[in-house]
Amino acid sequence: MLDFIIVGLGLSGLAVTSRLEERNKSYRVYENLSQKSSLVAGGIFNPVILKRFTLAWNADEQLKMAIPFYQQFEKKYNVSIVHFWDIYRRFYSAEEQNNWFDAADKPRLVRFLDTQLVKNINSHIDADFSYGRVSTTGNIDTEILLDAYRNDLKERALLEYEEFDYDLLKIEADHVSYKGEKAKNVIFCDGFGLKKNPYFNYLPLYGNKGEYITIFSEELKLDKAVKSSVFIMPMGNDLYKVGATYNNTDKSPEPTEEARKKLISEIDKVITCKYEVIDQIAGIRPSTADRKPLVGRHPKLANIYCCNGFGSRGVLIAPSVSKELIEMIEDNKELSPEIDLKRFTRKHFNAD
Ligand SMILES: Cc1cc2nc3c(=O)[nH]c(=O)nc-3n(C[C@H](O)[C@H](O)[C@H](O)COP(=O)(O)OP(=O)(O)OC[C@H]3O[C@@H](n4cnc5c(N)ncnc54)[C@H](O)[C@@H]3O)c2cc1C
Incomplete structure (x- = not known):
């Protein structure tokens, strides 16, 4: 049995699977090339909102984690990704x-x-x-990064370039199965594709x-x-x-x-x-009503998770938010309330 199935390999899927690699977890990724946000992004990391000269949400803290996170791929794939200017x-x-x-x-x-x-x-x-x-400030060359990362996962037979068909996912009490393969958990990193995702399309992701x-x-x-x-x-x-x-x-x-x-x-x-x-x-851009990410466990299904809602700041947000999500799943840590999708749960499910 796999530990995880991951749907989507943009910046969210990349950050989440990197966190799984750090813990030697097994996983398979499905990517259908339907969304391009991570590929076309300018990749700019800039903690300051240039309209009002204020700090973006948690951006100074996120920056500390983001730079070494992306630099590890420069070494790993021998490419130039992190540019300061x-x-x-x-x-x-x-x-x-x-x-x-x-x-x-x-x-x-x-x-x-x-x-x-x-x-x-x-x-x-x-x-x-x-x-x-x-x-x-500067930018991450997200196209070079994602090309190298996707090629790596493809060569290691961890990535399938195909549509994840939500209807074929079978959910049991302690695992899921998809096309005959079992996994303990599924994490949806499907960006604006979430609109077609029956598990999470109740969330206020506007795009x-x-x-x-x-x-x-x-x-x-x-x-x-x-x-x-x-x-x-x-x-x-x-x-x-x-x-x-x-x-x-x-x-x-x-x-x-x-x-x-x-x-x-x-x-x-x-x-x-x-x-x-x-x-x-x-x-x-997978943007949200309150400009904060949508992260966490499905309110009714214990092994179904979401890592989305990065809006216009995916480069800075992905490394820290993915870490929090995996620590929640594996170490039972609490998510920060401001990213936890629970903040929208009560309204839709009449439950916590
Ligand atoms: C023009 C533009 C400029 C931007 N500039 C910046 C910038 O300078 N700095 C910055 O930080 N952010 C920027 N962003 C925002 C940034 O791109 C996003 O925050 C980030 O890329 C979102 O990543 P994601 O992985 O959540 O979503 P996505 O990149 O959309 O990835 C989701 C993935 O899931 C796949 N998928 C969806 N549904 C399915 C399915 N059913 N089966 C299989 N695969 C599926 C999609 O094909 C896609 O690859 C910009 C965005 C745009 C559009």
Whole structure:
């Protein structure tokens, strides 16, 4: 009998199975390539909310765990995944600059926000005000990471590239069986796929579509990540990722003309030189009503679990939340109430 069946191998599935590896647990993963959120993500780890200059939920603590977590895969697969760079937040008013100084005084923000403002960072970007520098930020190359991880699991015969058919799961008191194989537990890491998951689709996972365009510009020569009305991330070879959009209504997986036009109109307000759009990608962020993850045990079924709801911050959230979930299952530890899906249980099942 397997210890676990895992459904979905995005950042959640990757983090959960890594935690199982640490404990020498046996598992099999099903991945149907239906969702792309983890693959298209900019992979940015940035603890600061750049609109209000506040700390994102638990982000300083999550960051401490996340960096070594991802660095282990650089060693394991001999690839470059963790990139550190600063973000330059473009200000739009003197008031914003003052808010920045107020925020930079706060003890939990002091290490991230530089009080030395920067005047001009690039001759092709107009800026009436200065920039604030956010440090200890960067990105995880989620595509390289997931490719390497999925190949590894496939070679070790731990991954099946196929649809997990929820109807075929049979649940007994102390185990489950699926297509003739028995396992002690199932963990659903199915991202926005949860909408089709009969065990957890009562949870308030809304989904928020995000799109990026990639532009090519020989003239721009920007070597810094800039947060203006859009995020501009240098990728090398005169390529830049620009985005991302946020759309609560469209849940289709394909890139749209509407998002492309919006991003072009935003970038035109920021850069003054010529560029060419050469690519566009889209994914659905598994976002939730209260912006906190949805983690834990099914309210009625003891061996069915969920690890979802990472919203727009999966890179920072996945390592710590997966650890909590496995400690809950294996060591009987309590989950933090703010991530525990129990907070939505009472309403739907009239039970704790
Ligand atoms: C445009 C965009 C930009 C983003 N940028 C950032 C960023 O810079 N930083 C950051 O931290 N986060 C970012 N995010 C958010 C981040 O991508 C998510 O928080 C994270 O990837 C969610 O991971 P997940 O594993 O829960 O979901 P997913 O990545 O959606 O993975 C779920 C997996 O389950 C599979 N699946 C679903 N149903 C089934 C089934 N029935 N059978 C088998 N397999 C199934 C899917 O194919 C998928 O691979 C961004 C998202 C988008 C869309």
